[in-house]
Every structure is written in structure tokens, then in C-alpha cells.
Amino acid sequence: MIMAANDAFAAALAIEGSKSLIAIQTAVRRFAEPLGYDRFILFSASTTLDGIVEQIYWVEGDWFGNGETVDVTNYVRHCPVTHHILKANEPFFWTKVTGNRSEHYRIVRKPGGPGMHGLQVPIFGRLGLEGAISAGGTDIDSSPEARIAMSMVATAAFFSARQLLAAPKDDQQGSLTAREREVLAWTAVGWRHADIAKTLGLSTRTVENHLRNARRRLSVATTAEAISVAMRNGDIEG
Numbered sequence: 001m002i003m004a005a006n007d008a009f010a011a012a013l014a015i016e017g018s019k020s021l022i023a024i025q026t027a028v029r030r031f032a033e034p035l036g037y038d039r040f041i042l043f044s045a046s047t048t049l050d051g052i053v054e055q056i057y058w059v060e061g062d063w064f065g066n067g068e069t070v071d072v073t074n075y076v077r078h079c080p081v082t083h084h085i086l087k088a089n090e091p092f093f094w095t096k097v098t099g100n101r102s103e104h105y106r107i108v109r110k111p112g113g114p115g116m117h118g119l120q121v122p123i124f125g126r127l128g129l130e131g132a133i134s135a136g137g138t139d140i141d142s143s144p145e146a147r148i149a150m151s152m153v154a155t156a157a158f159f160s161a162r163q164l165l166a167a168p169k170d171d172q173q174g175s176l177t178a179r180e181r182e183v184l185a186w187t188a189v190g191w192r193h194a195d196i197a198k199t200l201g202l203s204t205r206t207v208e209n210h211l212r213n214a215r216r217r218l219s220v221a222t223t224a225e226a227i228s229v230a231m232r233n234g235d236i237e238g
Contacts, residue, residue, distance in 0.1 A: 007031060008149035012156035021161055025058060028157050032150065036140035039063050039118070042154075042161060044131040044222050045085065052082060054131075054222060057161045063116075063136065080105045085122040085132050091151045093142055094118050110142050119147060121154040127224040131158045162221040176214055176235050183210040185236040188227045 011031040018024045028040065039061025044054040081094045084107055097104045097115040111117035118136030122129060133154040140146075176184070186196045197204045211223050218229045230236045 004145045004149040008152045011153045015153065015156040015160050018160055018164075021058065021164055024157050024161050024164075025060070028153060031153050032135055035146050035150065036137040037118075037135040037150075039116075039136040041134045042131070042157060043133075044158075044162060045129055046223050047086060047129055052086065055165070057158075057165060061136065081107075081118070081120055081134060082132070085120060085129065088120070088122050089124075091119055091121040091147055091154075093147075094120060096136075111140065112142075117142070119150055121151050123155055123158045125159075127222070127228060130222055130224065131162070133158060165221060176217055176230065177210075180210050180214040180217070181230070181235050183207055184214050184223075184227060184230055187211065187223060188231070188236055 008031065011027050014027040015024050018027065025040075032038075032040070040058060041056070041060075041063075042058040043056040045052050046054050081096075084092070084094075093108050093111045095106050095108050095111045095113070095115055095117050097106075116136050116138055117140050118134055119140070119142075120132060120134045123131040123133070135150065135154070182200070183196055186199070191199075193204045193207045196202070197207045200207075211226070214230070215221065215223060215226045218226050220226050220229060227236070
């Protein structure tokens with residue numbers, strides 16, 4: 001445990017001092033690969049979104065087991081493991097077994113046997129669920145020590161990546177537009193993208209774009225943070 005804790009602490013320090021997403025990825029790989037992890041997905045999340053996943057920061061590895069590139073929209077947003085973070089308040093292991101024409105996921109206490117296994121680490125902040133990292137491999141270390149150590153590294157990776165990717169473009173800073181305030185207000189009371197789009201006569205993609213622009217104008221990385229800042233600024237009612 002001491003060795004794992006020391007390595008995790010060193011990795012977390014390296015991640016927090018990283019100046020680029022590549023440096024964060026390198027530090028995570030260096031720590032996680034000896035534990036059997038060679039596939040990674042890092043994303044921000046919100047319970048108000050139709051697909052939970054808000055922004056994907058990093059996808060890497062042979063997630064399908066056949067060398068094909070991951071289809072982010074279909075795989076990450078609709079993966080049962082991703083949706084399980086709504087029920088979890090701590091990291092959990094999962095197993096995926098591939099049959100002739102289907103894939104079966106199970107949340108398990110201790111993964112083992114054939115197939116892909118992994119660890120999902122929900123990331124919580126002052127606004128509740130803010131993101132997650134999922135790491136996978138075919139032969140992972142599922143000891144309590146490894147789980148705790150991976151959780152420390154995953155948390156550092158998420159917040160550092162979010163800070164790097166949250167920097168707004170100069171031409172998108174400033175006050176929210178009327179439509180951005182409207183979409184943000186509906187999101188704040190729990191409306192899903194599809195419901196907002198139908199009510200306002202927009203496409204769901206346009207709703208997503210308005211929320212993305214609102215985050216950039218307010219210099220935040222998640223919609224939950226945008227809502228909090230907008231309420232504090234008086235742009236939307238609390």
C-alpha cells in the first residue's frame with residue numbers, strides 16, 4: 001500500500017503541474033499501465049444531460065478489442081457503465097464479456113476471467129457529479145490498494161484536464177446572449193436537451209451549442225458551473 005500510495009502521490013503531483021493534456025495523459029499512462037490499464041476515457045458529466053456525458057477530454061485504447069476506433073457518441077454516451085455513475089458514490093469495477101453478436105457489462109466487486117475489465121471513478125465536486133474516468137484492460141490489478149491509488153490519480157487528471165480545456169476564446173468571453181440565458185435557465189430546472197429543443201423550436205445540437213458557448217463566456221468547464229455563475233451574476237433566477 002505504501003508503494004502504491006507513494007506512486008499515486010507522485011503521479012498526482014506531476015499531473016497537477018502539467019501544462020498540456022498530453023502531459024496529463026503521459027502521467028496517467030505511466031502510473032496505470034503497470035496495474036494492467038491500457039484504455040482510458042476521461043469526460044465531464046452532468047445529471048441534467050440526456051446522455052450524462054458533457055465533454056469528452058480523452059479517449060484512448062482498444063475498447064472494442066478489435067483495433068477499431070471508438071465511436072465516442074455511441075459508445076461512451078450510451079455505455080451502461082457510464083450510466084451507472086448516477087447510482088454510484090465511489091469507484092467501482094466492471095467487466096465486459098463479448099459474445100457472438102453482443103456485449104454484456106456487469107458491475108462487479110472483483111473482476112476476473114476472460115474479457116475486458118475496468119475501473120470507473122466518478123468525480124464529485126461542490127456541484128455534485130462533475131465527471132468520471134474509466135480505465136480498462138484485460139488483466140488489471142483489482143486490489144483495494146490499486147483502486148484507491150487509481151482514484152487519486154484519476155481525480156487529479158480530471159480537474160487538471162478540465163482547467164486546461166476550460167480556457168475560453170477571447171471572442172467568446174462576456175455576457176450571455178438572451179438565448180444562452182434561456183437555454184441555461186431551462187437546464188437549471190432539470191429540463192433535458194430534447195425537451196428544451198422541442199419547447200424552443202431548436203435542434204438538440206443547437207441547444208448543446210448554446211450551452212457550450214455559455215460555458216466559454218463564463219470561463220467554466222461544466223454546465224453545472226455555468227448555472228451557478230449565471231445565478232450569482234443574476235443572468236438566471238435561482
